[in-house]
Structures are given as C-alpha cells and as structure tokens.
Amino acid sequence: MRQNKYTLLPYILKYKWHYAIGVFVLMMVDLANLYIPQFIGEIIDGITSGILDIRGVEWVILKIFIAGIIIMIGRFGWRYFIIGASRGIEYRLRDDMFSHMETLSARYYNSHKTGDLMAYFTNDLQAVRMGTGMAVITTFDAVIMTIMVLVKMIVYVDFKLTMFAFVPLIFIAVGCYFYGMESKKRQVKRQDAFSFLSDKVQESIAGIRVVKAFVQEDEDFKAFEKACENSREKNLDVVKLRAFFGPALDAVIGISVIVTLIAGGKMVLDGQVSIGQFVAFNSYIDMLVWPMIAAGDCINTFSQAVAAWGRIKTIFEEKPDIVDMVPENPDLGISGDIKLDHLTFTYPDGTKPVLRDVNIHVKKGEMLGILGRTGSGKSSLADLLLRVYDCKKGMILLDGKPITDYPLSVLHRDISYVPQENFLFSDTLEENIAFGLEDRISDNPVISDEVKQAAKNACIHDNIMGFPDEYKTMVGERGVTLSGGQKQRSSIARALLKDSPVLILDDSLSAVDTDTEEKILENLVEIRKGKTTIVIAHRISTLQKADNVAVLLDGVIAEYGTPDELLKLGGFYSDISHKQQLENELG
Incomplete structure (x- = not known):
C-alpha cells in the first residue's frame, strides 16, 4: 500500500x-x-x-x-x-x-x-x-x-x-x-x-x-x-x-x-x-x-x-539507497560479459576508497579468480556487482551496458551469489538448496531430482545421504547442526541449482578440504561452460582452474594474468603459492 x-x-x-x-x-x-x-x-x-x-x-x-x-x-x-x-x-x-x-x-x-x-x-x-x-x-x-x-x-x-x-x-x-x-x-x-x-x-x-x-x-x-x-x-x-x-x-x-x-x-x-x-x-x-x-x-x-x-x-x-533507474523489464537479461572500467569506490560513510582504478574485462563463459589480503576490497567488488552499493555510472558494464540500466530484479535473477557468511534457514536441507527457485519442492516433485544433482555437483550429496532423514533433515537455526564445510557446500548447491548466467563465489571453499575443493572446481568447470564465474579466494588451490586471476592489494589491481603467468611473475601470487604449498607439505 x-x-x-x-x-x-x-x-x-x-x-x-x-x-x-x-x-x-x-x-x-x-x-x-x-x-x-x-x-x-x-x-x-x-x-x-x-x-x-x-x-x-x-x-x-x-x-x-x-x-x-x-x-x-x-x-x-x-x-x-x-x-x-x-x-x-x-x-x-x-x-x-x-x-x-x-x-x-x-x-x-x-x-x-x-x-x-x-x-x-x-x-x-x-x-x-x-x-x-x-x-x-x-x-x-x-x-x-x-x-x-x-x-x-x-x-x-x-x-x-x-x-x-x-x-x-x-x-x-x-x-x-x-x-x-x-x-x-x-x-x-x-x-x-x-x-x-x-x-x-x-x-x-x-x-x-x-x-x-x-x-x-x-x-x-x-x-x-x-x-x-x-x-x-x-x-x-x-x-x-x-x-x-x-x-x-x-x-x-x-x-x-x-x-x-x-x-x-x-x-x-x-x-x-x-x-x-x-x-x-x-x-x-x-x-x-x-x-x-x-x-x-x-x-x-x-x-x-x-x-x-x-x-x-x-x-x-527510510528510503532505500539502491533503487531501480529503469522500469521493470523481465524480458531483459544478462549474458555474462562483465567489464570494470576505472572502477573507484568509497563506502557512503567512509573517507578512503576501498577500490581504486580497477580495470577488468571478464568475457562470457570465463572464470575469473580474485586473490588478496583481508580488507583488500574483494567482497566490496562482489557487492558492487550485486548493487548492494552503487558506484558512478559507467564504471561497471554488463554486456556493454551500465549496470544501472538493468532492473534490480534482473540482476538478482541472473547473478547467483555465495557469500562468505553462509546462511541456512531453519528448514530441511532440500528446501534450503531449492530456496532460489520460484517453485517450491512441494509444488513440483521434479525439483527434488534437480536438488540432488546440485548437491552432487557441490559434493554434499554423500554427506546428506548419511543423515537419518537424508534431504528431509532439519538443519536448525542458521544451519547450526551442520559443520562449516557442509554449510558452505549446501550454499554452493543452492547457487548451482539456480544456474544463473553469472556466479560469484566469495571465499566459499575455505572450510572444505583440498580434495573436496578439487572435485567441486572440476564440477564447476564442467557445468559452468558458457557461463561466467567469479571465484574470490585466499587459497591458491581454489584459483587453479581460473582463466585469469586478479590480485587485489589495498584496492588496486597489483597483478593480473593466468595462474601460470602469475607464478612466473614472482610477485604476490607466486609468494602466496609457495607459502601455501610449503604449509601443505609440512601439514
């Protein structure tokens, strides 16, 4: 009203x-x-x-x-x-x-x-x-x-x-x-x-x-x-x-x-x-x-x-800070071409830019990896792509058009996001994974098979089948009955089931072991063919499958290239790779 x-x-x-x-x-x-x-x-x-x-x-x-x-x-x-x-x-x-x-x-x-x-x-x-x-x-x-x-x-x-x-x-x-x-x-x-x-x-x-x-x-x-x-x-x-x-x-x-x-x-x-x-x-x-x-x-x-x-x-x-700049248009869609053109951003209550002159072009179907220290602006970049915050017009282009030329409903429909802090509702695992769909499980039994396939791609299916109630297992408030890795994989399954043209994973594999991480990444490469994927991570192993990796340091792109190119460069990416490799060997 x-x-x-x-x-x-x-x-x-x-x-x-x-x-x-x-x-x-x-x-x-x-x-x-x-x-x-x-x-x-x-x-x-x-x-x-x-x-x-x-x-x-x-x-x-x-x-x-x-x-x-x-x-x-x-x-x-x-x-x-x-x-x-x-x-x-x-x-x-x-x-x-x-x-x-x-x-x-x-x-x-x-x-x-x-x-x-x-x-x-x-x-x-x-x-x-x-x-x-x-x-x-x-x-x-x-x-x-x-x-x-x-x-x-x-x-x-x-x-x-x-x-x-x-x-x-x-x-x-x-x-x-x-x-x-x-x-x-x-x-x-x-x-x-x-x-x-x-x-x-x-x-x-x-x-x-x-x-x-x-x-x-x-x-x-x-x-x-x-x-x-x-x-x-x-x-x-x-x-x-x-x-x-x-x-x-x-x-x-x-x-x-x-x-x-x-x-x-x-x-x-x-x-x-x-x-x-x-x-x-x-x-x-x-x-x-x-x-x-x-x-x-x-x-x-x-x-x-x-x-x-x-x-x-x-x-x-109270008025929303982020509003539609264009009329609703459900026929409008995003194919997955993303360009950051001299992107500079400062939070509304901040005094110092968290991102400065960032230039990245992710073509449709590519996987971009983003690496950086804590507070370097990685999650801020994801928030801008989701229009949680707004930057100046023209700094973010989707399929060649400013991001503000798309209704919010289109952005939310065509961009799937797995945040750092995984949130699960006090419901069954099945309903949690199917949360992003318009139809509910009870209304469409076919969705149940799709949920299981998404869970398999996220490497959580076997864990779920080990629970007494399997996919009908109640996870408790905020998923309290699950481990950190299980919550992360359930959230990934939810995003994969949505099957959007753009998928953003914000440090979403940090709580899983390297073997499981490898399987999930292999599945991502296979099922995300032709679709754009952005993977934000602290571990080098998470970025091995990326077409290109951007290294963010203090809001600036310090390094950019393929994983192999960055290893040969001998910079931040290479140092982190050697340190993590040594930790794995000692561990």
Whole structure:
C-alpha cells in the first residue's frame, strides 16, 4: 500500500464501512442499554402508584428482555466489525512493513539491531492494533453513552439534578488532557526499553556458543538482568500513572454520587421526581461511570498507539539507497560479459576508497579468480556487482551496458551469489538448496531430482545421504547442526541449482578440504561452460582452474594474468603459492 505522508489514514479508510457499521451497531447497543433503567423505573412507579397490573409488569419485562437480546447481538456485531477492522489493519501494516524493509539497503541493517526491528513487528504493531480497535470502541462508546445518558437524565428525570451530578465529572476532562500528555512520554520510553530488551535476548541466544566458550554466562546474565530492570522500571512508570488516574476517577465519580443522593433525595421528598425516576437516575449515574473510566483507558491506549506508530513510521520514512533507474523489464537479461572500467569506490560513510582504478574485462563463459589480503576490497567488488552499493555510472558494464540500466530484479535473477557468511534457514536441507527457485519442492516433485544433482555437483550429496532423514533433515537455526564445510557446500548447491548466467563465489571453499575443493572446481568447470564465474579466494588451490586471476592489494589491481603467468611473475601470487604449498607439505 502506498503511504500517504506516512499516516494510518489509508489503512483506516480501507475499512471505513467496517467502522461505520460497527459504530452504528454500538449506538444501537447503547440506546438499548439506555432504556433498561427507564423500564425498571416505570415498573417501580407503576407498582407504587397502583396503575400497573401483572400484565403490565410482564409487558415491561418483555421489553427489557428484547433490549437484552439487542444488546447481546449488537455486542457481537461491533466486535466483529471494529475489532475485525483493527486486525485487518494490523495484517496489512505488517505486510507493508515487511515488504518495505526488503527494499532497504545494507546500510539500514548495518545500523539497526535485529531485536529492535523485531519489536516493531510485535509490541509496536500490537499497540497500533489496540489503538485502532478497542480504543475506537471505548472512545465512541464513551462519547455516545455520555451524550445519550445526559439527554435521558434531563428528559426523563430533571435538568437541575442532572447538572448537580455532572458538574464534578467535568474535572475528569481536564485531568484526562494532562494524563494523556504524560502517558505518551512514558509509553515511548516503555517501548524503547522493550526494544532494547528484545535485542539483548536475540543477541544472547544467537551468540550463546561464544558466551559459553568464553565463560561469560554470569556477565551476560547481569547485562540481561539490567535490561530487564530497565524495562520493568519503564513499565512501572506507566502503571503508576494509571494507578493514580484510576482512583482519581473513582473519587470524582463518588463525589457525583454523593451530590446525587443529597439533591435527588431532597427532590423526591419534595415530590419533584418520583421514586422510580430517582432509581433510574442513579442507574444512569452508574452508566456514566464506564465512560469516565473508558476515557482514561482510551487515552492510555491511544498514547501507546501514537508512540508505537511514531516508531513504525521511521521504517516507512527510510528510503532505500539502491533503487531501480529503469522500469521493470523481465524480458531483459544478462549474458555474462562483465567489464570494470576505472572502477573507484568509497563506502557512503567512509573517507578512503576501498577500490581504486580497477580495470577488468571478464568475457562470457570465463572464470575469473580474485586473490588478496583481508580488507583488500574483494567482497566490496562482489557487492558492487550485486548493487548492494552503487558506484558512478559507467564504471561497471554488463554486456556493454551500465549496470544501472538493468532492473534490480534482473540482476538478482541472473547473478547467483555465495557469500562468505553462509546462511541456512531453519528448514530441511532440500528446501534450503531449492530456496532460489520460484517453485517450491512441494509444488513440483521434479525439483527434488534437480536438488540432488546440485548437491552432487557441490559434493554434499554423500554427506546428506548419511543423515537419518537424508534431504528431509532439519538443519536448525542458521544451519547450526551442520559443520562449516557442509554449510558452505549446501550454499554452493543452492547457487548451482539456480544456474544463473553469472556466479560469484566469495571465499566459499575455505572450510572444505583440498580434495573436496578439487572435485567441486572440476564440477564447476564442467557445468559452468558458457557461463561466467567469479571465484574470490585466499587459497591458491581454489584459483587453479581460473582463466585469469586478479590480485587485489589495498584496492588496486597489483597483478593480473593466468595462474601460470602469475607464478612466473614472482610477485604476490607466486609468494602466496609457495607459502601455501610449503604449509601443505609440512601439514
């Protein structure tokens, strides 16, 4: 849904008829409630005056019963329409939030913690739902009920007595105003504390192995305890304010009841109102108690909702750094010719270029190897090819066209990427490998055979068949049940199954032994014929099958050529080759 200046109005308007019907039904319920005290008063006056016989009493009781049926059906109705609307708003808002977050760039996630983002989808969304559901009900109910009751008290009983009883209640409106302002401030702090606590829990669970390895359980618990205490204090601040406001309401209502008893009792004795009217009047006073209490609840709920929406709104206000420069065109495709033309790049928050004047031409079907020390710019180069970050136009050409001339969807479709940090979902191995496909395993059984072939090419098939559940094995969160090498090979199988024109392996063979590495590379050469492959590595053995190797040192191409040419050159590539060869012999 397109945001209109980042307000909830578009979501609410989508359910305008739900709210309209719900409020109308709510009015009918309140109107039915309004007649019950009057009917009771009529029975009392009729019996005391002797003008109402048993049939008359039965008729009034029948009217009370009919009013009760209307109330019962009506309460279901307004719950269905208004609460249903708030649930619909929550659903659409969550969907739009997630969709928008998927468009945000790496910079956003680098600067925001996972626990804080999760709080948006849980605590904050729940507060918005309450603000568009129960708070709407209580607000309309309080206003409608108050007006109806006051009119009924004036018309059916007495205007002067009504004013005596209602004047003390006016002070509640003033108190509600100040209560609302203070409540909003405390709600913001409460929700920030909840976000911090959520992030702490998520971080501790994700890093539990490191915590245990360094025997930091006690320190981690102390940090968690501190976050809990902070959240408790902020919640108590909200509770304390509400605890003060509730008794204050009761005190004002009590004063109103006392005034009613004194003034109303005198009017009964003077014959200005009947006993039945006085009983009904006291029932109406009781009915005014709910709107007064509801006023406090409304303000508290709306304060939470406003504070929560303020936090959620920051997500929608965040703009992606990387956007399409051209319209969507699914017919457009990449064949695999890549040219880096004087590529220079500095990160948005950096001051020093990580890549400087890089010139490389990878023809379609070639395999390019990239070697370099840690921090030399290898992964930055991969990020630029995937448009995780943008460089100046014309510095990266795909099939002779600037990379920005391709929609992001085309780049993501036609470039497969295996990152350094392999990520597996908490699902079966089969589903993890098939993740990049449009069809799911359950929808297309043929994919299962393709998954197995991709696993064989990545040399993970035999390991998988050794598991009790084979390809149905659940790998646990982030693939925690697999070894580093198994996770890497599973990620490679996922990329191979996608079979894109361009494949980038970012140090994706570092956790496998040399024999397995050799087999995987041989398979790559065979199955990637006619397709472009870029292999980033620290080990020379990983680059032996490459057509050309670029040596990156401090963001600059220091050496470039075939593996044999670089060995003869006697530079960085040759030195690393000799050192690693010696390590293998000594090992």
